[in-house]
Amino acid sequence: MAVTALLIDGIGVDFAGLKAVDNVSIAINEGELRVLLGANGAGKTTLMDLISGKTRSMRGRVFLYDTEITNWPEHAIARAGIGRKFQIPSVFRDLTVRRNLQVASCRNPSVFANLRLGFSAEARQRIDQMLAVIGLEDAAETTAAYLSHGQTQWLEMGLLMIQNAKLILLDEPTAGMTVAETRKTAELIRKMRGQHTILVVEHDMAFVREIAEKITVMHLGQVLAEGSIAAIEANPKVRAAYLGSKGIA
Amino acid sequence: MLFKNHYEPLAYAIFIAAILAAPLVLDEFWLNRFSKYLVFGMLGSAVALSWGYAGILNLGQGLFFGAGAYMLAMSLKLASPTSLQQGSSTPVPDFMLWNAEPGAPTQLCCIVKGSALWLPFQSQWFGVAMGLAVPVVLATVLGSVVFAKRISGTFVSIITLALVLLVRLLIIDAQPLTNGFNGLTDLGSFHIGDFTFDPYGLESYYLIAGLLSLVLVGTRLLISTRAGLILQATRDDEVRARYLGFNVPHYKTFFFVISAAICGVAGMLYVLVSEFASPTFMDLSFSITMVVWAAVGGRASILGACIGAILINMIEAKISETKALVEVWKAIIGLIFVLVVLFLPRGLGGLAHDLCRGLWRRRVSGTSPVGKTGTISHPAA
Ligand SMILES: Nc1ncnc2c1ncn2[C@@H]1O[C@H](COP(=O)(O)OP(=O)(O)O)[C@@H](O)[C@H]1O
Ligand SMILES: [Mg+2]
Numbered sequence: 083m084a085v086t087a088l089l090i091d092g093i094g095v096d097f098a099g100l101k102a103v104d105n106v107s108i109a110i111n112e113g114e115l116r117v118l119l120g121a122n123g124a125g126k127t128t129l130m131d132l133i134s135g136k137t138r139s140m141r142g143r144v145f146l147y148d149t150e151i152t153n154w155p156e157h158a159i160a161r162a163g164i165g166r167k168f169q170i171p172s173v174f175r176d177l178t179v180r181r182n183l184q185v186a187s188c189r190n191p192s193v194f195a196n197l198r199l200g201f202s203a204e205a206r207q208r209i210d211q212m213l214a215v216i217g218l219e220d221a222a223e224t225t226a227a228y229l230s231h232g233q234t235q236w237l238e239m240g241l242l243m244i245q246n247a248k249l250i251l252l253d254e255p256t257a258g259m260t261v262a263e264t265r266k267t268a269e270l271i272r273k274m275r276g277q278h279t280i281l282v283v284e285h286d287m288a289f290v291r292e293i294a295e296k297i298t299v300m301h302l303g304q305v306l307a308e309g310s311i312a313a314i315e316a317n318p319k320v321r322a323a324y325l326g327s328k329g330i331a
Numbered sequence: 332m333l334f335k336n337h338y339e340p341l342a343y344a345i346f347i348a349a350i351l352a353a354p355l356v357l358d359e360f361w362l363n364r365f366s367k368y369l370v371f372g373m374l375g376s377a378v379a380l381s382w383g384y385a386g387i388l389n390l391g392q393g394l395f396f397g398a399g400a401y402m403l404a405m406s407l408k409l410a411s412p413t414s415l416q417q418g419s420s421t422p423v424p425d426f427m428l429w430n431a432e433p434g435a436p437t438q439l440c441c442i443v444k445g446s447a448l449w450l451p452f453q454s455q456w457f458g459v460a461m462g463l464a465v466p467v468v469l470a471t472v473l474g475s476v477v478f479a480k481r482i483s484g485t486f487v488s489i490i491t492l493a494l495v496l497l498v499r500l501l502i503i504d505a506q507p508l509t510n511g512f513n514g515l516t517d518l519g520s521f522h523i524g525d526f527t528f529d530p531y532g533l534e535s536y537y538l539i540a541g542l543l544s545l546v547l548v549g550t551r552l553l554i555s556t557r558a559g560l561i562l563q564a565t566r567d568d569e570v571r572a573r574y575l576g577f578n579v580p581h582y583k584t585f586f587f588v589i590s591a592a593i594c595g596v597a598g599m600l601y602v603l604v605s606e607f608a609s610p611t612f613m614d615l616s617f618s619i620t621m622v623v624w625a626a627v628g629g630r631a632s633i634l635g636a637c638i639g640a641i642l643i644n645m646i647e648a649k650i651s652e653t654k655a656l657v658e659v660w661k662a663i664i665g666l667i668f669v670l671v672v673l674f675l676p677r678g679l680g681g682l683a684h685d686l687c688r689g690l691w692r693r694r695v696s697g698t699s700p701v702g703k704t705g706t707i708s709h710p711a712a
Contacts, residue, residue: 134574160576174567177560185564188557191576193585196558238571245575 084111085147087279088249093132093142094303102128104303105141110249115271115280117290119314120300121324126283127169129300130251133281134166135159146249161191165247165278169254171234175227179218179237182226183209186241208244215273216240217266232263239270243278250274252282256289268292299323338687343551343634347544354533363531366539366604368644373543373597375624375640376550376633381590382622383630384554385583386483386566391491392621394498395466395591397612399598401502401515402465404608405449406458409439410519422453425517430507443507455521462599463592470591474584481580483569492615499613514609521603530604539600543637546593550633553589562586623668628678635680642679643667 088110095103103125110116118126131137133144135156143152151159160166174182187205188196201209213219216236221229226237235255242250255271256264264286271293274280284290290297290311297314299306307317314320350369357365374396381387408414414422421439431442440447451457473494477487503511510516521528528535553559565572565579573579602608611617621640628639643664650656650663675682 156573157576157578160574166574168570172568172571174564174571176567177563181560182564184557185561185572186575188561191578193558193581196561197553197556199552199556201557241571241575 084113086110086145087112087114087147088133088281089145090129090133091143091145093129093139093144095128095132095137095140101303103132103139106300106303106305107142108298108305108308110279110281112279113276115275115282115293115295117294117297118281118283118300119285119290119297120283120306124300125303126300127253128303130166130253130281130283133159134164134251157191160245160247163246163248164251165242165245165249166251167235167238167242167253167255169257171231171238173226173229173234173237173241176225178223178225179213179229180209180222182237183212183240183244186245212240212244215243216270232259232266235259235263235267236270239274243274247278249279249281252280252284254283254285256284256286264289337691339684342683342687343547346634346638347547350540350543351537353540354536359531362533362536363604364648366536367601368641369539369543370597370601370604371621371624371640371644372637373546373593373600374621375628375636375638376546377590377593377597378621378625379628379630379633379636380550380554380593381587382625383632383636384559384566385562385586385590387583387587388484388488388622389491389587389590390488390615390618390622391493391495392590392594393613393615393618394491394495395470395594396598396601396617397495397498397502397608397610398465398469399462399595400602400608400612401509401598402452402462402595403455403458403521403599404515404518404602405452406455407518407521407602407606408515409449409453410455411517412519413517414519421450424449424510424515426510426513427507445505445508448508459599463595466591466595466598467588470588471584474587475580478580478583478587481569492618495613495618496615499610502610502613512610514607514611516607518602518606518608528603530606535604539604542596542600546596547634547637550589550593553586554633558582558585620664623664626678627667627671629680629682629684631677632680632684635678635683639679 086109088108090106090108092105092107093103094101094105106129118129120126128137132139135154135158138153143150145151146162146164149162151162151164154162174185177185184201187201187209190196213222216239218233218237218240221233226234229237239252239255252271256267259267268289271280271282282293294311296309297311298308299314299320301323306323307314307320309317353365354362374392378389378392381389381392408424409422413425417423417428417437419437423437423439423442427442427446428437435442439449473491477490482490502509505511520530526534528538554562561572561577562582565577565582569579598612624640624643625636627643628637629635647660647664650660671678677684
């Protein structure tokens with residue numbers, strides 16, 4: 083029996099009476115790649131906010147493996163093993179690509195533990211490997227502000243991987259990307275698989291078909307359906323919800 | 332990599348050698364003046380640390396400087412001959428006598444309300460310890476509250492600004508205890524064992540030059556540590572840093588406190604050579620002047636900001652010799668500030684860095700076909 087990496091149990095939050103996320107329960111197995119689908123405003127980003135501690139939940143609980151992390155401070159949730167990529171890419175713009183990765187590779191978060199110079203040979207090697215994985219070897223000494231949109235996204239994913247996050251949350255990682263960049267991102271996500279459990283919000287159905295195993299569909303803050311691509315596409319409730327907007331494809 | 336290029340350690344070495352050699356060419360009067368400029372240089376570096384590296388524009392740096400200054404000045408005031416000749420068993424500052432109620436006992440414990448606070452300052456080392464502890468405690472409390480509440484940017488500047496003005500007001504208001512507006516003057520000398528530091532002497536100069544060198548090298552090393560790197564990361568994107576698991580307020584507070592401690596030390600050293608402490612240390616204009624020094628010298632450079640402070644003060648001293656220009660000076664410095672902000676946002680330090688980097692790259696590319704730094708590449712799709 084597979085181990086559950088993330089367990090969301092009846093979570094919910096209201097914004098001024100609007101149930102942005104309502105009684106959502108999802109279980110994701112270790113090593114799984116789960117795609118979260120839903121129209122704009124369905125509550126996908128808010129769900130990620132609830133998992134990562136950005137928004138405090140009003141109802142329900144979140145577990146990472148056996149640890150309940152409901153409403154912990156953001157940095158504590160991150161240290162527990164959840165890495166998050168934002169919809170708008172965010173990296174340390176004034177630092178070089180290598181330094182960005184160095185920051186993320188610091189294992190001990192405390193100030194005093196980090197009052198030391200340099201990085202171990204092992205850490206340096208890991209950083210070099212990560213540069214290769216995200217395809218930024220030639221840009222290692224480039225200040226992050228000068229990276230292209232796609233490169234910035236890959237660097238941010240690199241930060242999460244080198245941080246050794248157990249669960250990685252990706253919010254629309256291919257938004258605004260060219261076709262070539264999207265393909266490279268799909269490849270990167272496939273590389274993440276296995277080492278990390280992944281929850282990804284994505285609109286691009288071609289992309290979803292390329293990477294997804296299991297899909298959860300959200301609608302008006304609730305889980306509408308869950309299953310394989312084929313099952314989701316055949317699901318009458320999903321079809322009804324998307325009726326008028328030409329189905330999910 | 333510890334240094335951005337090989338010129339940087341060289342620049343530090345040259346600067347330290349220069350200030351150590353300066354007494355060879357300075358007379359007694361200029362030596363005393365120059366030691367004050369070195370103290371200002373220390374303040375410039377402290378601003379660079381907090382503004383350039385932590386992204387905290389503290390407009391109340393004078394609070395920490397003033398706290399350091401007053402704490403040591405209290406001890407030196409009690410060591411002054413004017414305090415020792417009151418015919419009591421404890422030294423009593425002259426101004427307390429003037430402020431005492433008729434019939435009050437001429438003893439430090441009870442001559443004016445609250446004067447017992449001065450009692451431990453009879454030990455000079457208590458004054459020194461407080462000169463460090465008070466800025467550190469103030470900064471720890473202030474930082475913990477402000478940064479934990481995620482107050483940042485302009486709001487931090489406004490809070491620090493309001494705080495320095497408040498403390499300045501309190502000091503002026505507590506006239507019987509602090510000599511208010513007039514500050515603490517007629518101070519005794521600082522001494523270690525039997526040795527007395529003459530404000531105009533070589534020893535005072537070297538004490539300051541030595542401590543400045545220590546502060547420069549120490550701070551530069553500090554920002555090269557992993558913690559320094561993480562600090563710069565929090566400056567660039569606080570949210571990203573938080574979601575990588577760093578407790579951002581801890582990092583900000585830690586470096587804010589270091590910056591405050593440096594200001595406290597600077598305050599004590601300033602008292603040592605200027606022989607007074609005054610509420611003007613907490614004037615808004617002084618704190619803003621420190622920011623100008625750092626901006627001109629380069630807020631992203633610890634050494635640059637220090638040199639900026641020294642240069643501006645030397646120019647000011649030169650200009651003040653011409654009477655007609657004294658009044659114009661404020662306008663000139665304002666103009667320099669505006670020009671630097673507009674055209675040289677990284678200050679003189681940034682300019683020097685770019686020049687050296689250009690030189691370095693030319694030398695490197697002389698031996699290998701590819702420049703090592705700043706290459707922007709785009710991945711093949
Ligand atoms: N901080 C907030 N305050 C008020 N309403 C919000 C807030 N965040 C999200 N919402 C609302 O919650 C709903 C879900 O938004 P979101 O999670 O961003 O959707 P999605 O990411 O699926 O497009 C939307 O109706 C949005 O307007
Ligand atoms: Mg969204």
